[in-house]
Amino acid sequence: MRSRMVGLSIWIKRMARSFVVAALAMLAAGPVLAAEVVALGASNTYGDGVQRGEDFPSQLQTMLRAKGLNVTVTNAGIGGDTSSGMLGRFDSAVDASTRVVILETSPRNDAQKGISPAESKANNDKIAGAAAARKIKLIVIPVALKMSFPRQADNLHLTPEGYRGLAAALMPQVAAALRK
Numbered sequence: 001m002r003s004r005m006v007g008l009s010i011w012i013k014r015m016a017r018s019f020v021v022a023a024l025a026m027l028a029a030g031p032v033l034a035a036e037v038v039a040l041g042a043s044n045t046y047g048d049g050v051q052r053g054e055d056f057p058s059q060l061q062t063m064l065r066a067k068g069l070n071v072t073v074t075n076a077g078i079g080g081d082t083s084s085g086m087l088g089r090f091d092s093a094v095d096a097s098t099r100v101v102i103l104e105t106s107p108r109n110d111a112q113k114g115i116s117p118a119e120s121k122a123n124n125d126k127i128a129g130a131a132a133a134r135k136i137k138l139i140v141i142p143v144a145l146k147m148s149f150p151r152q153a154d155n156l157h158l159t160p161e162g163y164r165g166l167a168a169a170l171m172p173q174v175a176a177a178l179r180k
Contacts, residue, residue: 041104045077054160059167083123137177
């Protein structure tokens with residue numbers, strides 16, 4: 001019984017710490033200004049370890065504009081975020097101008113925060129349902145795709161070249177969704 005209480009206590013402390021970190025990150029980021037394209041995700045959306053402008057949403061915006069699509073891509077990524085956090089932020093990240101949401105989930109973050117694969121899937125399904133209800137095209141980044149590009153020394157986060165490669169891989173699909 002005591003070991004169960006200790007385990008529960010540790011779990012409660014981790015959940016509280018996760019909540020505080022997510023809340024502070026949202027406050028530091030300020031209000032998210034929604035746009036035609038919203039990149040909703042964790043650290044590989046935010047662009048951990050690279051300069052602003054080197055993250056994939058910024059590079060995607062540049063590529064789309066070079067193709068004649070004058071759109072804004074909002075970076076709604078928060079390092080360490082989970083599928084639960086993304087689901088909770090969906091309404092504040094997406095407004096009436098949003099036509100495409102790019103979802104970058106982190107099964108690793110979910111597992112570290114005690115979210116089961118079944119709960120992760122349910123959260124992702126709810127995000128997909130919320131996007132569909134608003135007639136927003138949802139593009140989900142497969143983990144294998146983002147990990148196929150050059151990564152930083154931590155082997156988790158992409159390099160500027162990796163983010164550029166991810167943006168280039170997503171660009172045709174995003175452009176097609178915007179043209180519909």
